[in-house]
Amino acid sequence: MKRPGPLLTLLAGLLLAVFILTLDSTTGTRSASSTYEKPSSAKSPSAKPSPSAAVTSPSPAPKRSAAPAGVYTGRTDDDSSAVAVSLRGGKAIAYFCDGHNIESWLKGDVKGAGVMRLTGADGARLNGTLKGGGKLTGTADVGGGHYAFTLDRAKKPSGIYRANSQVAGARIVGGWIVLPGGRQVGIVTRDGKPAAAPAIDPETGAVTVDGQRLTARPVTP
Amino acid sequence: MTVDPNAATQSFPPEPARRAPGPARYLVPALVAGAVAVALGVYGRTHDPSGIAFNLAGFSSTGAVKSWLASTAFFFALVQLVSALMVYGRLPGPRWSATLHRWSGRIAFLVAVPVAVHCLYALGYQTYSTRVMWHSALGCFFFGAFSAKMLLLRSERLPAALLPLVGGLVLTALTLIWLTSAFWFFRTFGVTT
Structure with missing residues (x-):
């Protein structure tokens, strides 16, 4: 040797x-x-x-094996908006965002067969069904519009991100969908007024809003 | 016959006839290097990145932990360069410069391992920006090249330029990895713990 x-x-x-x-x-x-x-x-x-x-916290191991988990992202069939759904432990959170002024956060339960009926503020609804092959299809009613979508299972850093903060006295809520390939769709709401959001760094969630550095966190149920 | 006890880069004299210098001594390190780099890349590509990992106490984020660990590794890599120049007589150095080279290298490697594990486990092999693409590729390359360097050390009578060349590759890779990660992190977020 x-x-x-x-x-x-x-x-x-x-x-x-x-x-x-x-x-x-x-x-x-x-x-x-x-x-x-x-x-x-x-x-x-x-x-x-x-x-x-x-x-x-509820022990994730037994639940996770039974319930679908993961993040699904994609665009609506009319290509106007992005949709992302995050699943875990029998619960789902979805974010619908057109990148300008229409957005909605929705949540609800996932039924046994991968069927979910999610609801959000102002009567927003999202119905989705998990298909085989890492697909999730469904429809969304947000802001008076009706959209159909097919989402694909996504890997990090794709997914839903959210940031909350106070900047110069205004309450800031930012939501982002990072699509596969790195494209982002996001809205920052300042005291309830939505506007297009600056890009986040998907790796760290860092984003600068009105001169202040915030950190957007991945959203999971 | 005298044997210099500090002659670390050579094997004991009675052995050399045993194995004729064949292509295996280059081929094995090269194949292992390729296998290591490809395996890391494939794992990073196929494994579903968890996005999370356990965090060290006392740091604000895993990004900060990794940046400091990577900077530690980079510091020891610079020690590597200096001590290697000493070993090769290009710089005046103490007699223990070979030991310094060996141990600073070990420390640099062992400090870099947790960073790489976190990268591959939590983030995966990504290509969504130029920085990230180079970092992912070089990260895999580094551990391959380092494996090759370690295996080459076990062979005797290598061409004189080979070890410095491979060592230089490892150092260059680590430098670029550090520039595309920790250096970028500190510039983006400030030098935080």
Whole structure:
């Protein structure tokens, strides 16, 4: 055996990687389910994964295997707006956004066969059905319009992002849909007045609104 | 016959006749390097990025943790460059410069591993911007090139230019990785912990 040093170095790196991967796949998921519970809470997700946090939140493991989970993104059939639906633990949150002035946040339950009827403010509705092959089809009634859509299962950083803040006394709510390929559709609402949103960095969620740096967080039910 | 105990880059004299210098000593590191780089890339591409991972206490975000770890690795990589020049006699250095080179390299590598694991596990191999594309590709390349460097070290009588060349590639890759990640992070978000 010649000089084991370099091999031991590689082996140590490999073991370390496996060790961290194990930590990630056990601890990381728990901390996520306990911090991303509500999209409206602008809490920092950097909370440390602690055993107590895992106890207070419903254990994700058994539910997740049964209920569909993941993010579906796409555009409406008339190409006017973007739609994204995030599923987890039998619940769904959807964001509908045309990037100018029509947007809606909707939520509801997912029934056994992947059927969901979501509702939002001002009578907004979204009906969707999970199809095979990573598709989700449905219709949405938002802002007086009726839209049909087919969404594809998306990978991060595609998905729904949301930011809440106060800037210069105005209440700011931003919503973004990051589509596969990096295209974004978003609206920032200042004291209830919607306008096109500046782009976020999908990797970190960083965005500058009216000169103030905000962090948009991924939205999951 | 005297054997210099510090002659770390050579094997013991009685051995060299045993294995004729064949193509295997280049081929094996090259194949391993390719396999490592491709495997990392394929994993990053196919694994559904979790977006999250466990966070170290005391840091505001995983981005900050990674940036500091990556900067630590980059610092030790600079030590690598200096100590390598010492080992090759291009710079005046102490007798323990070979040890310094070995251990700074180990530390740099081991510090970079958690960063890479987080990248691949939580973010995946992405191409949505030039910076991200280069970072993803070079990240995979780096661990391949590093594996090759480690395996090459086990061979004796390599062409004199080979180790510095591969080492330089590893260092260049790490520098570009750092510029496209930690440096970008600190410039975008400020130097935060």
